[in-house]
Amino acid sequence: MLILGIETSCDETAAAVARGPGEEGVELLSSVVASQDDLHAHFGGIVPEVASRRHLETIVPVIAEAMARAGVGWDDLDGLAVTHGPGLIGSLVVGVAAAKALSVARGLPLVGVHHLEGHIYGAAVGESLALPVLALVASGGHSHLVLVKDHGKYQVLGRTRDDAPGEAFEKGARLLGFGYPGVARMAALADSAPGPVKPMARANMPGSWDFSFSGVKTALARMVRAGEVNDENRAQVAAAYQESIVRSLTDRTLKAAQEFGGYPVLVVGGVARNRRLRELLSRRAEKAGIPVRFPDPRLCTDNGAMIAAAGLYKLSLAGPDSESVDVDPNLPLSDW
Amino acid sequence: MARSLQPALQISTSSPEQTRHLGRRLARLLAPGDLICLRGDLGAGKTTLVQGIAEGLDTDQPATSPSFTLLHQHPGRIPLHHLDLYRLAAADLADIGVEDLIGGEGVVVVEWAERLPPGFGGDRLEIALAFDPGREEVRHLRLSAVGPRWERLLRRLREENHAHPRD
Numbered sequence: 150m151l152i153l154g155i156e157t158s159c160d161e162t163a164a165a166v167a168r169g170p171g172e173e174g175v176e177l178l179s180s181v182v183a184s185q186d187d188l189h190a191h192f193g194g195i196v197p198e199v200a201s202r203r204h205l206e207t208i209v210p211v212i213a214e215a216m217a218r219a220g221v222g223w224d225d226l227d228g229l230a231v232t233h234g235p236g237l238i239g240s241l242v243v244g245v246a247a248a249k250a251l252s253v254a255r256g257l258p259l260v261g262v263h264h265l266e267g268h269i270y271g272a273a274v275g276e277s278l279a280l281p282v283l284a285l286v287a288s289g290g291h292s293h294l295v296l297v298k299d300h301g302k303y304q305v306l307g308r309t310r311d312d313a314p315g316e317a318f319e320k321g322a323r324l325l326g327f328g329y330p331g332v333a334r335m336a337a338l339a340d341s342a343p344g345p346v347k348p349m350a351r352a353n354m355p356g357s358w359d360f361s362f363s364g365v366k367t368a369l370a371r372m373v374r375a376g377e378v379n380d381e382n383r384a385q386v387a388a389a390y391q392e393s394i395v396r397s398l399t400d401r402t403l404k405a406a407q408e409f410g411g412y413p414v415l416v417v418g419g420v421a422r423n424r425r426l427r428e429l430l431s432r433r434a435e436k437a438g439i440p441v442r443f444p445d446p447r448l449c450t451d452n453g454a455m456i457a458a459a460g461l462y463k464l465s466l467a468g469p470d471s472e473s474v475d476v477d478p479n480l481p482l483s484d485w
Numbered sequence: 486m487a488r489s490l491q492p493a494l495q496i497s498t499s500s501p502e503q504t505r506h507l508g509r510r511l512a513r514l515l516a517p518g519d520l521i522c523l524r525g526d527l528g529a530g531k532t533t534l535v536q537g538i539a540e541g542l543d544t545d546q547p548a549t550s551p552s553f554t555l556l557h558q559h560p561g562r563i564p565l566h567h568l569d570l571y572r573l574a575a576a577d578l579a580d581i582g583v584e585d586l587i588g589g590e591g592v593v594v595v596e597w598a599e600r601l602p603p604g605f606g607g608d609r610l611e612i613a614l615a616f617d618p619g620r621e622e623v624r625h626l627r628l629s630a631v632g633p634r635w636e637r638l639l640r641r642l643r644e645e646n647h648a649h650p651r652d
Contacts, residue, residue, distance in 0.1 A: 159554060201581070237556055239582055289553035311532055312550045320527050320552070363550070367528035371621055478558050479546075 150227045150465055151178075153215065153251075154457025155208075157244030158236025158264045159290065160184065162207040165453035166219035166226075167274070169461045174273035178219035180454040183207040201239035208247050215453065223255050228469065230460020233261035234480025241476040249474065258469030262459045263482050264451075265293055266303070268417045270462060271448040271455030281412055285402045287426075288418035288450075289315035292360050292398075293482075294405055296412065300462050301485035306405055307358025314394050314420045317362035321390045324366075324373050325383060335387050336423060342388035349393040358405055365393045391425055399430045406439050413440040422446045490636055493629040494643050500622050504530045507626065508537020510645075511610075514638045515542065517563055518588045520606050522598030525614030530624045531596045534614070538594060539565055551596070556581060564591030570600040578602070608632025610639070 150170075156163040162183040169175030183203075216222070231248035234241060245261075252259040262270075268291075269284045280300065286293045292309040312320070315332075322331035349368055352361035369390050372378055378386050398420070406412045414434060420426065421443050434441040448454060467485040498504045511521070515538070523531045532550045539548035544561035551557045551569040559565040566586045570578075578584075578601070586593050587606060595601065598611070609631050617623035630639040 236554070237581065238558075309549055310547065311536075313553060316550060316552050324527060363528070363532065370526065370528035371616070374616060478556075479560070 150461055151221065151225055152228045152230055152457050152460050152464065153212070153226055154262070154453045154455070154460050155212065155229070155231040155244045155248050156264075156267065156451055156453045156456045157204045157208065157240050158232045158234070159240060159451060161451040162204045162211050162243075163451060163453035163456075164208075164212045164215035165457045166215055166221060167454060167457035167461060169458070170273065170465060172277060174275060174277045175458045175461050177274050177454050177457075178221065179215045179217075180452055181211050181215045181218065182450075182452050183211050201237070201243055204240050204243035208243050211453075212247065212251075223251075226255070226257055228258045228260065228460065228464045230260050230262050230456050230464070231474065232264050232267060232456055233474050234477035235264055236478060238476060238478045241478065245474060245476050258464060259474055260460050260463045260467075260470050261474035262456050262463065263480055265291060265295070265482055266301075267455040267459045268449075269295065269297060269415065270459035271417055271452070272415050272442065272444040273458045273462070274444070274448055274454050276444075278415075279413065282415045283402065283406045283409065283412040284415045284417060285398060285421075286418045287314045287398060287416065287420035289313055289319065291418060292362075292420075294358050294360075294402060295482065296409060297415075300466050303482050303484060305482055307360060307401065309360045309362065310354075311361055311363035312366060314360070314362055314398060315418070317366050317394055318391070318420070318423070320366050321369055321387075321394075324369050325378065325387055325390075336391060336425070338384045339387040339391040340424060342384040344385075346385075346388040346392045348396050349389050351393045351397050358401060360397060360401065362394060362397070365390065391423075395423065395426045395429055398426060399433055402430065403433055403437055403439060406434075407437065411439060413442070416441065416443050417449060419450045421449045491630070491639065491643075493627045494639055494646070496626045496628065496646065497617075498530075498624050498626065499620070501530065501533045504533045504624060504626075505537035505540065508534045508539075509541035510537075510642075512538045512541020514641070515563060515592045517590045517592070519592045519634075520587050520609040521592070521594045522601065522606065522609055522611045523594065523596050523614065524599045524612070526616070529614040529616060530626075531614060534612070534626075535567055535594050535596070538592075539567070542592065558591075566591050566593045568593065568595045570595065570597040573600065578605075606631075608634050610635045 165180035166178040167175045284295045294306040296304040318332045322335040542561040544559035552571040557567040613627040630636045
């Protein structure tokens with residue numbers, strides 16, 4: 150089965166063509182992300198691609214480029230998949246309208262994909278997605294701990310109560326004077342800190358699988374305001390800050406994996422690229438005998454490949470959406 | 486910009502829970518179409534205050550930070566549109582449809598309102614949140630009204646505060 154996947158829920162206008170699903174997951178034929186590709190370099194830079202107008206300007210060239218790079222024609226496709234929530238209504242509408250128009254014009258079945266379900270199925274690109282799995286979806290806008298019991302069967306255990314971890318990293322980088330986007334530079338400096346790293350105080354919420362990262366951000370803001378951060382200790386402070394976020398994610402994820410009977414762990418979303426998170430979570434999981442997987446970093450940020458992958462499973466296992474695929478900015482993660 | 490007729494109302498809170506409580510108090514005053522603009526540095530308590538407002542409006546989900554996702558729309562007793570300009574250029578505001586939300590069926594609360602273009606919005610409540618220089622948990626909130634509706638509500642809050650300073 151061959152499918153075109155479209156993603157416009159937030160900053161990125163993205164499309165991808167993929168084939169599958171098979172024993173090796175899905176095969177990616179092309180993946181185009183407007184902000185990362187040369188075809189619209191003039192939109193690049195630090196201003197996020199948030200405007201629905203920009204989605205509107207890039208959606209058609211992005212889809213055309215994805216089809217061209219895959220070397221397929223419209224007649225070769227078996228279906229379409231599109232993110233229909235959660236996200237910004239004005240941005241989601243652009244992708245969903247394009248998908249619906251193509252569906253009608255080409256007579257192709259259409260499936261709607263939840264953005265977080267897309268992140269999870271991104272792990273099925275080029276590799277089979279072994280289920281059940283405990284997925285940690287950690288990005289700028291999301292931090293969800295989701296039990297995926299079978300294809301399309303989800304149980305959300307916890308989420309952030311305030312800031313998402315990627316947001317905490319970005320705001321910490323700004324507080325420490327790295328500007329925007331300074332997350333990679335802060336992580337590099339943190340990794341260079343000598344000696345043992347003592348994390349800052351972390352939120353502990355007994356009886357819940359939720360996360361909280363605003364407390365550690367506020368603690369860092371206080372240190373900066375009090376003049377306690379200087380050139381001598383900046384690396385140490387960055388490391389302590391990173392360590393508290395990474396340990397919160399690691400502790401809760403592994404505890405949940407054990408409590409729910411030794412589920413293997415999958416880490417997706419932009420924060421999955423953090424080196425320290427990969428190192429600590431992998432080491433601690435190995436000690437606990439829990440398999441852990443971090444997919445290709447290129448598939449961790451928003452893209453169309455993950456939507457195509459989720460769409461391939463959904464279309465082949467549950468069939469096309471019987472009702473119209475409608476935009477829902479608050480779409481809950483529900484079963485199919 | 487319309488000049489306020491009364492001085493700003495100063496309220497101090499000594500914990501995140503007290504900031505949330507103030508949010509719940511504010512929610513009791515809110516009506517469809519209202520706009521609240523929040524200013525303050527990272528960690529000053531803007532999202533915490535909105536969490537209280539969301540609780541007071543009985544939203545379906547607790548409020549979290551929309552810094553990356555930009556806009557969270559919560560169904561509730563009155564719908565809450567929770568907007569965050571942390572990452573947004575002013576030019577993008579129109580594309581998000583903010584003008585359509587204000588004065589509509591919900592309440593609009595804007596974090597990082599200092600990034601709104603000059604002259605944006607009509608009647609509104611403005612709240613500036615600031616850290617206390619010495620006490621870590623203490624925040625000082627400065628509430629000021631723009632327009633007759635918020636002049637009236639601010640007067641009511643001020644009276645409540647005198648009568649029950651801790652309520």
